[in-house]
Amino acid sequence: MNLNPEQITDYASHFLKVLIDYSPKLISAFLILFVGLYVIRLINRFIRKLMISRKLEPTLTKFLADILLWVLRVLLFVSFIGKLGIETSSFVAILGAMGLAVGLSLQGSLSNFAGGMLIILFKPFKVGNTIEAQGVVGTVSEIQIFVTKLITSNNQTIFIPNGSLSNGTIINYSLQETRRADLNIAISYDTDIKKAKEIIMTVLNSNPKILKTPAAEVSVKSLTDTGIQLAVRPWAKNEHFWGVYSDTLEECKRAFDAAGITIQPFVMELSKSTENNSKKEQSNQ
Incomplete structure (x- = not known):
């Protein structure tokens, strides 16, 4: 198509007229955009400082600040395109539909997100605590929005979804400063119970890591077919718990050996297992 100079002049004049008529909207829209971005940055900084001053969890602080941003x-973008004269109702409807579709496709992730928010807000545990949940025991290494990372005693890393974690039972071993070790020691019926209890109490009293208050206890737990079950209950600080647990068993064994007392083996479970296996073999034959 060939354009003569008069048509070019008409197009140029029409373009300039439209640009002049539209320039106030264009200038005001970009002014709103740049001023809005600056104000949003100031609001975000203020909110971050406010949450930090309220001593909220760093993970929650960063996440909420990013969401608000x-x-x-x-x-601001909706206001910007609205100022340009573009119809925003359809744009908002598209955003709503997209949000609904994303929400339906990410139901599991949203559940984990909600669980993470509950964990961060109500703090059933924090980083550094030793917990038991979902069948695993470990030290909390990191609380993320969707998962919680645990480090086990054998240095394995376990990620637990926050949705199932917040809805299940959580045992926090670090929440209290002290912890009781529940030990069971079996002795034969020929053993003097009083003497055995005195030996165990001597072992407990000689361990400086065992607390005097609450006092350690030694009592008869049950009388079984194979022997007498003694319940040994020493208290210790969390950092000394496993040392007290193993030391008590080891020192009680040594003290019993020195006194000529034999710890009764758990033969009942073994005999039952053997009996069940023999019955299975007979049924298979």
């Missing part, structure tokens, strides 16, 4: 940016 993107929400304000989306609202």
Whole structure:
């Protein structure tokens, strides 16, 4: 198509007229955009400082600040295109539909997100605590929005989804400063119970890591077919718990050996297992 000079002049004049008529909206829209971005940055900094001063969890502080930042940016963008004269109702409807589709496709992730928020807000445990949950025991290394990372005693890393973690039973071994070790020692019926209890108490009293208050206890737990079950209950600080647990068993064994007392083996479980296996073999034959 060939354009003569008069048509070019008409197009140019029309373009300039439209640009002049539209320039106030264009200038005001970009002014709103740049001022809005600056104000959003100031609001985000203020919110971060406020949450830090309230001593919220760093993970929660960063996440909430990022969420607020993107929400304000989306609202600013809607205002920007609305100022340009673009219809925003359809744009908002598209955003709503996209949000619904994403929500339906990420139901599991949203459940984990909600669980992470509950954990961060109510703090059933914190980083450094030793917990038992979902069948595993470990030290909390990191609390993320969707998962919680545990480090086990054999240095394995376990990631537990926050959704199942927040809805299940959590045992926090670090929440209290002290912890009781529940030990069972079996002796034969020929053993003097009083003497055995005195030997165990001597072992407990000689261990400086065992607390005097609450006092350690030694009592008869049960009388079984194979022997007498003694319950040994020493208390210790969390950092000394496993040392007290193993030392008590070892020192009681040594003290019993020196006194001529034999710890009764758990033969009942073994005999039952053997009996069940023999019955299975007979049924298979």
